[in-house]
Amino acid sequence: MEERNVDVAIIGSGTAGLNAMGQVRRAGKSFVLINGGEPGTTCARVGCMPSKVMIQVAEDYHRRTHLGKYGVDGHQAMTLDVAEAMEHVQDLRDTFVDRVLGNSTDNLPEDLFIQDYAKFVEPTLLEVAGQRVRAKSVVVATGSRPLVPGPWKAFGERVLTTDDIFELENLPASMAVIGLGTIGLELGQSLHRLGVDVTGFDQLETIAGTQDPEVSKCAIDLMNKEFPVHLGRTAEIALEGDMLRVTAGDKSALVDRVLCSIGRVPNIENLGLENLGVALDARGVPKYDRSSMQVGDLPVYIAGDVNGERQILHEAGDEGKIAGYNAARDEIASFRRKAPLFINFCDPNICAVGARWNQLDPETTAVGQINFAPVGRALIMGKNRGVLRVYADKKSGVILGSEMIGPKGENLAHLLCWCIEQGLTVGRLLRMPFYHPVIEEALQAALYDLYGKVEAKNEGLTELERI
């Protein structure tokens, strides 16, 4: 078998792999990029981007239900051409994919981009497309795919995943969404708003990965007002005539299709990870250091969704950069990872920042809270629903984290995340300007509540505070 030598072999041309490639190129090392399956990244093809287009269309159409409140005529008569809406999702999706390909693999010479599945023979020897690649180091960035339980596969096209849903030319009349994590909830609510009769199921007692009990309760209440959400029981599927019967405890729904969004599994089978000679965890993923992305003490790095740690885009990008940087060097560097930031783009947004509720010590943590109901700007927008909770260290007042469900949560979460990155205290934040009337005034109110509960107070008075 023909064998070629490179400095770095990168397996997977998704966000993590492409970021790794950027670092390897910058270091002037030779490389080969290997991708099995469709190129164009999960984000652009079947992930972040088509889902956000669908959410936007659904939210715009849903807005008609508000228009009657101030005399907009004819809103009741508005209808949606679902086929045209889906075509729009696909058109924009194609634009995003073309853009990714145009900026990455389209311009790579054929010998640098192998389109096939790779397999480890040894830690630095790969087999792919009938040839062997000997690399000084290897980056594994093979991503993840939707998990579908074996028996559900027998239902064929009746059970959909995020790999199929954006391809539909039309939407079914009724659907069960099984799994109400971030992906299931975002899509479930959108499908409902696009006119599908949706029933949601999750075996957990929470949705969207919420941990804070106040946020969790509010999220369930708000979503339940839009479509039925059945929690706490494992859902089963059975064929009933032409339809699917989904049952969870004493709850059930008869539906045309199921969206299976119960989680994602790493793309590792047939990758030969057992040939690395290191311990693999229960999912078959090797142990690695998350500040260097190194697997054991091998010249092998693992980045992005495949490691299953934070399956979101900016983390895949960062991990790819770290992996590529280290793969291109003899000395291994450790990198501080950014404060966690999670955004669920359902309406209202559900977000988590920094330390999570279950990690906090109730003895040493103060919690500030604001409900969005009376917040002026939220009321004007007709979106005054939700709750914002901010956590700080009781003694020092340093902001630790936050969980929220509320309007423009995506923006508030960023703001708080940046403050956590800077190590700011609640007192320091309250000395920042807050415009009026903006949604950030909700954050200001939560911070005032929090300030009253922390020991650390601002020292001295600013000029303004003196008068």
Ligand SMILES: Cc1cc2nc3c(=O)[nH]c(=O)nc-3n(C[C@H](O)[C@H](O)[C@H](O)COP(=O)(O)OP(=O)(O)OC[C@H]3O[C@@H](n4cnc5c(N)ncnc54)[C@H](O)[C@@H]3O)c2cc1C
């Ligand atoms: C519906 C949905 C919505 C999402 N929304 C958001 C969002 O709003 N915000 C956010 O931050 N994140 C979101 N995500 C997550 C985000 O898309 C992923 O975290 C990110 O795309 C992962 O990138 P990656 O490089 O790890 O994997 P991928 O982009 O999946 O790349 C992996 C590549 O490796 C290839 N491959 C697999 N096995 C092999 C092999 N053996 N040999 C060679 N190649 C192989 C695959 O075909 C693929 O091309 C969403 C995901 C989904 C599914």
